[in-house]
Structure formats: C-alpha cells, structure tokens
Amino acid sequence: MSHRDIEQSRSPVIRTLLLAIGWLSVTLGIIGIFLPVLPTTPFLLLAAACFARSSRRFYLWLVEHPRLGPWVRDYLDGHGIPLKAKVYSIGLMWCSIGLSCYLVPVLPARLFMLCSGTLVTLYILKQKTLPLR
Template identity: 40%
Template sequence: MLPARLKHYFLFCCGWLCVILGLIGALLPVVPTTPFMILALACFAETSPKFHRMLLNNRWIGPPLKQWDQTRTVRRQTKLQAVVMLVIAFSFSIGFLWGEWLYQLALLALATLMIGFVLHLKEAEPKFEN
C-alpha cells in the first residue's frame, strides 16, 4: 500500500496527465476527451478540491462533468457523437495504414474497446417538459 503522501502526489499528477490528454483529445478526434476529464475529476476529488471545482465549473466541459459527478450518467447524444467521431477517426487511421495489417488490427482492437467503453456508459433519463 502506498503511503498517503505518495498516493496524494500520484493521483494529483494522474489528474493533470488526464487533463492534458483530454485537451489533446479536444483537438484530435482519435483521442477521447470526456473519459480523460472524468478520470481527472476523480483524481482531483481525492487530492484537490480547488481543481475538482475548476473542472466542474468550466464552461465547456463543466456541464457533462457535473452530470457525471452527480448521476454517473451521460446523455445519449453525447454517446452517439463520441461513437461517430471514433468511427470516423479510426476509419481514416486504418485507411491511412492500408497494407499494414498488424497496425490496422491493433487500431481496430483499440477502436472496439473505446466504442465498447462509450456504449457501456449509463445513459441519463430524458427530461420531458410540459
């Protein structure tokens, strides 16, 4: 078992690594943004209330993270967008590596895992207004 101080620093560094990977994911469609930000949120919940609040109050990623933090759900539209982006990005990547079957299989396996992860997330109940 890790000493408390070492665990604190490890989770804090993992949180920032996830934020950086999430920001890269915002720019590159191959890397998912939301799962990394959710992981960062979890790391900061343990180590830094300040950065945890910073993520929750961010105007771009705050609303889905608040929903995840409160209900452990994502919207169906968010899941659909993520799956579509993953399919498009991985299709281009696999096509770019045409003839390199080993890399293509590795990308296909990674795409399958990522899509499976996204589809496995629990969906938020739709809100009906009168």
C-alpha cells in the same frame, strides 16, 4: 469518484503533462458545446480524469462549475452519458479509426485499432444513457 479518492501524481513532469491535457480537453469540451460535430462530455470527462491526478483545485473547479460541472457529475454520479455524446463519440472515433486504417497499411496496427475501437464502443454503449431533462 469522490473528492477524497483523488490521488495526484508525484512526478512534476507527469503533473504538468496531465494539466496541459486537462486544459486542452476543457477547451475542446467548451468548443463542443457550440460546435455540434465535437463531443463535449468525453472531453470534460478526460479533463476531470487529468485534473484528478494533477490538481485537486482544478478538479474541484471543474466538477463544481455551474455550467461544466453537470456534464461531469452526471457521469461520475452514475446517472449516465447523454445520447448525443454517445453518438458523437462513437461516430468520430470510427471515422478516425477508418481514416487511420486507410493511411496505415500495417496489418497489426489496423487490427489493434479495430480491436481498441470495438472495446471502446462496447464500453460507451454499456454506460447508462442520461435521461432527457
């Protein structure tokens, strides 16, 4: 996504919600740098997507940040996602889906979660893996 492709939401409620989700994602992404069980890249990508639709200033801050920016730019520039991020993302997603399927005994809900999880897994696996530097 180039800086010119940013199209912000016109609704102040949506923009506020996207900003809140974006900053929560940045916070979780930063925690994920230090806490190995929490993935960094997916949270920073979510933050970039939220900021792209809510605040050009925060989007540019994130993608140009000296520490956080490379995580986002590598993906946006087509270089890929780190293997560690792929493994954590898929693993945590399937753990949460498994728990949710256990807790929600409604067959249509379980099928929806399993189908969604399968599609997201395939999407993540299809993405280029970032070579080690």
